[in-house]
Structure formats: structure tokens, C-alpha cells
Amino acid sequence: MWYNFYFSEPRWLWLLLVPAALVIWYIFRKTITQPVFRFSSLKSFEATRGGLRKNAPHLLFGLRMLFMVLAVLIIARPQTSSSSSKVVTEGIDIVMALDISGSMLALDFKPNRLEAAKNVAADFINSRPYDRIGLVVFSGESFTQCPLTSDHPVLLNLFNSIQSGMIEDGTAIGSGLATAVNRLRESKAISKVIILLTDGVNNQGSVAPITAAEIAKKYGIRVYTVGVGTRGMAPYPVQTPIGIQYQNMQVEIDESVLNSIADLTGGHYFRATDNDKLKEVYTEIDQMEKNRVELVEHARRHDEYFIIGLLAGFLLLAEFVLRHSWLRSIP
DSSP states (O other), X not given: XXXXXXXXXXXXXXXXXHHHHHHHHHHHHHHHHSOOOOOSOOGGGGGGSOOTGGGHHHHHHHHHHHHHHHHHHHHTOEEEEEEEEEEEEOOEEEEEEEEOSXXXXXXXXXXXXXXXXXXXXXXXXXXXXXXXXXXXXXXXXXXXXEEEXXXXXXXXXXXXXXXXXXXXXXXXXXXXXXXXXXXXXXXXXXXXXXXXXXXXXXXXXXXXXXXXXXXXXXXXXXXXXXXXXXXXXXXXXXXXXXXXXXXXXXXXXXXXXXXXXHHXXXXXXXXXXXHXXXXXXXXXXXXXXXXXXXEEEEEEEEEOHHXXXXXXXXXXXXXXXXXXXXXXXXX
């Protein structure tokens, strides 16, 4: 909420020229009409020099001019308006389904595929403050890491806690998609979207990817699929007797299945071969799913002449009291 100060009748502010002209006339009149006496010495008058009474006419005139200025401001009706705004959106619910299998630790992305995907997804979440977003992770099986929420700081904390190896290894694309669909099944949002990111071929799970896509289509859910991995060979983590070692292996992504999922649900398939391409993918999805935002403003006006009127009344009273008491002049 914010406050604006203005005059609802600003045309009356021209009247401020009246006290300004009176001040100029007063100064000019005092300059040309004040009598002058010549003395050889002023020592005998030093005891009577200065004092408030000597400047009484100026003080009384000043009080009167200030009263006139405040009176003009009151006539111009000073007001403040308190304004508030409410954001109205069409409503888009998004579930991000993220592959966390061991192959997501491959080093063709920096620092690896999983961390690159998390970083770019975090930027995507921050760019959509008005959407509800949820998170599903999958490898050999799937589960919901975060249900749909508009509390993005909580979502980002859960995103940061994702690690490969949290669940059984493998690539259950169908299960991951089915879990994401289940998160959106009862959503009342106008637009429902799944962003599914994987780097492999479906090899586990009890739900076929196309079956899950058909279910998504039934509920009006659009699926954007993202294949992550360079073309050709990439250094994959391999468990050896002496620990994790990286070996160059052929990158295999089931692009035909990912394309079919996207086409069936009205989405789109993207291939990200490095960090920059992955950022471009999320930027393009962000533009394709821009929600309509309306700003509804409410304003409430308040007259602010009470304090000014109170001050003007005090100045008028002070001028009257001083003129007829302490600064009274005797004809």
C-alpha cells in the first residue's frame, strides 16, 4: 500500500499570488515611506534598540500572510489517496519431473547434468512468482518431493536437497510422468503443465511412458519433455572396486518416446546438449507458458485540510491576541 498527496482543486492555488503580491507591496512601502531622522550620535538610543515590540508590525503582518497561504491551501482541498493493488492471474499449475538417476552425474554439463538442471530450474521458478509449482523426482521409481505450492522458497529448499541415489537407480520415465499427472489430476487451474527432464531410456517402472502421456491428455495436461545430454560420448560415473570412476560412454536418450509424449499432450520436445542450451529450453518454455497478469488497483481518498485548518486558526488567533494585548499599539 502507498500514499499519494495532491490537491483536488489545484486551480485555486493561483490565489497564492495574492499574499505574495502583498508581501512585495509591504516591503516596498516600508522602504519608501519609512521616516528618516539624522543624529550626530546614536549612543543615547542604544538602550532602546531592538526588542520584539520594535518588530511587532512585521510579526503581525507575517502571521496574517501565513494565515492567507494556509487558507488558500484549504480551498484547494489537499488530499491523500491510499492505494492497494491485487494481482489476478489466469492460474497455471506446473509440476517439474526431474530424473535423478546415476547417469545425471555425467560431466558433459557443468558441474554435472543434475546440478545444471537444478540451477536452471531454480531460475525458472524465480521467474514465475504467481504460479503454483510442484516437484517430482524419479529414477528406478518416483515420488513427490514437493506438492503444488506458491511458497517458492520452500520449493527451492527442497530442490536444493535433491541428490542422485535418493531412490533405486534406473530410468522410470513412465512412473515419473504418472506421478506428476497425479499431482495435477485434481487441479482447478486453467492451464496445467508438466516439464519432464531426463537423460536416458525408459528401462524400469510399471507404467509405460505413452500410457502416462495418454492419462495426461485425458486431464488436459500439457507435457514439455527435455532430453539432457551431449551428442556422442560423455563421461559417465561408473562404480568400481576403488570407488566412482568416470568413463566415456555413448549418450542414449529415447527421443522418439519423448517426442511422442510431447505431441500427444500438445507440448513440445527439447534437446539440451550443454548448460546454455538448457537455459534456452527453460526460457522458451517460460515464454510459451506466460500467464496473464492483471493489476487491479483500489484507491481511497482522504481530505487532509483538518491539520492545515487547525494551524490556520491558531495563527489567526495568535495574531488577534498579540494585536490586542502585548503588541497593542496606542493611537
